[in-house]
Amino acid sequence: MRAPARVHVLSLGGTISMAQDATGLRAAPADAPDAGLVSPVPEDVEVTHVPVANVGSPSVRPAQLAEVLERARDAVAGGAAGVVVTHGTDTLEESAFLLNRYWDLEAPLVLTGAMRPANAPGADGPANLRDAVRTALAPSARGLGVLAVFDSLVHLADRVTKVSSRSVDAFASEPSGPVALVGERDLRLVYRPTDRSALLGGALPDRLPRVPVLALGLGDDAELLDALAPDALEGLVVEGVGMGHVPERAVGRLRALTARGVPVVVATRVPSGGTSLNHYDYPGSEVDLIRAGCVMAGALTPHSARLLLQALVADGADADRISREFEAFGY
CATH class of the missing domain: 3.40.50.40 (Rossmann fold)
Known part of the structure; x- marks a missing residue:
């Protein structure tokens, strides 16, 4: 019997790992780092998870992204088909763009998150996580670099941007639109992207230069x-x-x-x-x-x-x- 495909999940926090109070407001990081990270996956897929941080995304630091990059490379070297990173939406596009300068593997590195806290009615985190896992396994996602998955759409890291501070349909890609839709076993590519630009490879610095x-x-x-x-x-x-x-x-x-x-x-x-x-x-x-x-x-x-x-x-x-x-x- 063939071993199940494996996807490794690294969590940095954000709304997908937050809980709101009884009024439906004031979302804050949940005590359990696994909050919101429960999602149905195919029976032939093994999902492993390691928490890296549990913070709002404005507080994500370059050193944490450097750790994500190192752990993601180790996971792929250990046999993972791809890696998913859960992240707050406020700066998700920035982390995706920065990681894409250094991610030089064929395996997909997929960022996702949520606009609604884990205990909110209609929480979108489980569906986004399921779609991110599917993307990490998708043959068509290989070689595309870092991707952002949200609301069943796949965006290239160098084009994705947050366009709504409230809607679950929070991300768009300029000027091309999303690169693909998420399918059950593969992506449905909308177009073939051009070669990646400014790929540096190597380690992501723990500290970035002072550039305001x-x-x-x-x-x-x-x-x-x-x-x-x-x-x-x-x-x-x-x-x-x-x-x-x-x-x-x-x-x-x-x-x-x-x-x-x-x-x-x-x-x-x-x-x-x-x-x-x-x-x-x-x-x-x-x-x-x-x-x-x-x-x-x-x-x-x-x-x-x-x-x-x-x-x-x-x-x-x-x-x-x-x-x-x-x-x-x-x-």
């Missing part, structure tokens, strides 16, 4: 940068407007950073369309910022751009390499 996101809108000239010590930043991501534009008076401050060797990446606050390279040429436009030494984030959200820049800086990337890696996400 600075949002610049109407009347904001980035004066905050004047108050920082010269060595306060190891990189900067600017959340601009439109196709990656900032107020004219901010450009000089950003140019001063790039002249000192501090990489500056410009993203946009607009949910769809990303940044451009050559649509506009006026003070503060993308062409002006590129002349000032900035790099455009393309399709990446500001926070994904931050994580990619942090990973590249931690890897010792120079300005040319940083520019090349971000070009892969351009339009």
Whole structure:
């Protein structure tokens, strides 16, 4: 008799492991780390589980993701067909994106979670966990890198983003939509993804470089940068407007950073369309910022751009390499 396929589950906490009070509010981490992690699986599948943390996802740390990466690799080396990570939804897309820079195995690494606590009526955690386990076993998921599974849909880590703070249908993929639907024995692929970009491999650092996101809108000239010590930043991501534009008076401050060797990446606050390279040429436009030494984030959200820049800086990337890696996400 053939041994059952094995999927290893690593839990980091989040709503899927939380319980709400009698009023149906004030969800908090449950005392038992297995809370919400009960889901029907096929008889020929063995699911093992190890808790890594039990926190709200804003408190997940790079060191915990480094542990997840190491444990996931060990599980696959030990015969697991794939690995599932349960995670809070607030920063699930960030952890998926960061893990995708280092996950270099064919086996699927699948993140999922829940929008409703484990003891809530209509809790969505069990169904999401079941679908994540199915995805971890799916032949069509192999080689796709890190995936996010939610509401029966499969998203690529580099495209998924949270679009609702309340709905169980909380995630979408820009600009392509989900890559697949979850089936009982395999995925139903909607399209064939392109080759993965910016795959670093190796170990995920316990500490990431200091790279904040600075949002610049109407009347904001980035004066905050004047108050920082010269060595306060190891990189900067600017959340601009439109196709990656900032107020004219901010450009000089950003140019001063790039002249000192501090990489500056410009993203946009607009949910769809990303940044451009050559649509506009006026003070503060993308062409002006590129002349000032900035790099455009393309399709990446500001926070994904931050994580990619942090990973590249931690890897010792120079300005040319940083520019090349971000070009892969351009339009």
